[in-house]
Amino acid sequence: MAQQAYMTETDNGGSGPERPGSRLRRLAHRLLHGWRGDPRIWRRGIVLAVLALLLALVMLVHSRIPNRVGNLGSLSETFLPWLGVAVPVLLVLALVRKSATALVALLLPAIVWLNLFGGLLTDKTGSGGDLMVATHNVNAENPDPAATATDVAASGADLLALEELPASALPVYEKALAGTYRHHAVVGTVGLWSKYPMTDVRAVDIKLGWKRAMRATVATPQGPVAVYVAHMPSVRVKMKAGFTARQRDKSADALGEAIADERLPRVVLLGDLNGTMNDRSLNAVTSQLRSTQGAAGSGFGFSWPASFPMARIDQIMVRGVEPEGSWTLPRTGSDHLPVAARVKLDTGA
Structure with missing residues (x-):
């Protein structure tokens, strides 16, 4: 009886504790009642x-x-x-x-x-995958390249692409990654580190006048994979000129032509494209390849700027292989977040 009296007193506005949700119900009632009238x-x-x-x-x-x-x-x-x-x-x-x-x-x-x-x-991440790949714009002004290299190598990636490699810091990256990756190649300011042998390494001309893209054939246990590493020119937002991206767009078209001419059925593109999958100016590339984040990621996977990611401009894209998972890696000394993906190689391709 005491409990019943207590509940009655509370319901009638007494001093007892208010029932959960009663305040919200009263607020909603007042709001709807006020709107009706x-x-x-x-x-x-x-x-x-x-x-x-x-x-x-x-x-x-x-x-x-x-x-x-x-x-x-x-x-x-x-x-x-x-x-x-x-x-x-x-x-x-x-x-x-x-x-x-x-x-x-x-x-x-x-x-x-x-x-x-x-x-x-929605979370589309699967549990399979034959190959783990990662890419990272390490930032030419990175204050601790050795720590950055160690961090991304610890991800367990079989293939690791690095962009914006300054010549002065290249020996540091090579030394830090040598224990994890037996094979690597550097072309201009981009490089690829691999646990599997690489052949047919060459620069890809993206119409810049200097080398910021490369291609290599990686001999995985499931067969050869054509791996492209690219760093598209930067874009800027200026008061008078607006979104200046002409050089980026020109380079994207050139990269798209190179991928279109690729003869191997399995293709993986790793790099900083300085653009999102929604940007029509990257259509020469995005129309040919699938984004691993869109196919097998969870969330938007924003990668830049690292301090407060607002856009995914670092991409892992594929053709002839099946994405199984895609995610961002922890922040390093760079202004970009590393991104990683697991893919399933179709041995019947």
Whole structure:
């Protein structure tokens, strides 16, 4: 009886502890009750509704945003996933304004965003894989190249690609990685370290005037694999010029031509492409290869900048092999995060 009296007193607003969720229920009741009695809920928030529709439109037609002015299309596609952040912001504003019109309009950008990126929110990582690969832009100004090399080698990767290798630090990387990898080759500022023999190592001309891409045939236990390592030119966002990416785009086209001419059926591309899979300017490459992150990753796998990753510009892409897992590795002394993947080599290819 004492317990019953206590519960009754609490339900009637006494001094006893409040039941879990009762405060939220009262808040929701007041909100809905207030909205029912307010005929202005459909007239308020028209500006918010228009903003929601514009947000959906940008995501729907991002491929049609022209690049003629400051490469605006590529810039928007680089950070396209982040447009989803505007949805909860507009939702809060719509609730504050008590606008039913804005709430209904917000359904459209939410649906569009989920259609574009919802698949990245699920964990598609498998447990198999014959080969583990990793790539890392080590940063030419890395203060501790030896530690960076040791960290990425500890990942267990069978193949390790490094980009932005300065000549002054190259002996440090070679010494630190020698105990893990018996084979390696360096072309210009990119290099490939392998636990398996490599042949047919050569530079890939990406129209820069200096060497920042290479190709090698790696003799894995499951057969030969053509491995490309590339570091696309950097892009910049400038006040007057906009998103300057002309040289990057030219190099991407050249790399795409080289991959199109590849005769081996199994191809792996490792490197810093300075662009995302959404960027149309990388279509010469992305149209031929699969992203391991999109096929077998968990989340967006952002890799740059390392301090607060906002875009995945470091890529592992494949053709003729099956991605089994893709993820980012812990931060090193670089401004990029290393990325890794496991792939299954189809011996029947």
